[in-house]
Amino acid sequence: MNDAAKQPSEQDLTPRQQERRAAIVAAARRSFLDRGYAATSMSGLLKTLGGSKATLWSYFRSKEELFAAVIEDVTASFRQQIETDLLTPGELEETLVNFCRSFMNRLSQPDGVATWRLVMAESSRFPEVGQIFYRQAAGHVERALAAYIQQQIDAGRLRDEGALDMARLLTGMHKAGLHRRLWGVEPADGTDTQAEVHRFVGYFLRLFALPH
Template sequence: MNAPGSVLKQGRKWDQVLEGARTVFMRDGFEGASVDDIVREAGVSKATLYSYFPDKRLLFLEVAKSECKAQSDAAIQQIEGSGDVREALTTAAGRMVRFFLSDVGMQVFRIVVGESQRFPEIGREFYASGPQMVRDMLIRFLNRAVSEGKLQIDDVALAADQFPELCKAGLHMQMVLGLRDAVSEEEIDRVIDGAVEMFMSQYGVAR
């Protein structure tokens, strides 16, 4: 596998390749997606695709980074515009849990973990594209809530790290390890509600 630095991020068909790849990956998953299907969907040649992405994993990770950034941007816009702490945390938890449990979320987790030791840049780039953005947003949001007397937190950075982990409770590990292949909306809601309740019980201000 080529290192991430070998990807050529230029060319007029870059967006076209990514959009075609996104369609195929979302439809067929990482393992099910073939290069032939991707070039057909994108309307480009294999030579063009390989000039940008010499490896299918690099193409998938680029799609995943784009998807993660889009999810993060949407979450940030919703959460930072909310004045209600519980409502904002519920929105954040809902987006996190559903992304963690999505096909893209699980596949990219496996690939990033599997490849980061050989190619640390993969992990750094993916972290910066979404998780770091969400962490920074949570820190800003929590600091504001503390300053407004809505939360009481001594270590805001730690609290911002804790919240996403609460959103992984139970279901994420089971899905990543292949112990099960689906979860219900009721189970997702249970994790979301539990994450918010646990967080608020620790950091909420008694009325």
């Protein structure tokens, strides 16, 4: 599709168009999380939403583009929260605990668990699912945390073992708990979140913190 056919950005839409776009994303969100990626189709969404195919395609040119908008919607408040956690002045340990608490709480919420299940289940058949999720969500978290870790490295508080690798190590510790919840081994409500957060941050600081 050529550049002239590109949709306007969300900010360029009229209030009525923004409402319509939001309704499409909300319906797609329910379908993707309840039924899965493969079982969700643009034609199926039309039956739910009504309207014409041309109208739907004027907002989203493909299922992949619509899925990206859903992931953006699902993770919007979380991404804002972690940026607040990392940008709020505070001690290194306190900041990491706040970040990890937000991360764990998000992974324990029903739509967080449902999104993770969807990505894990369907990425092998539909690589775009994993690629979109990483770009819109997981990769964003890693990059935000890595930027904060790099600041602490530059300030002489942490050893430099590669900020992105260090960020992936810390988030990876928490994902092990998520997997146990996905498998039904542990309650899905993240009951032990607080204890895990402090334990994992402690591990991280013992590995990388420099003496004052």
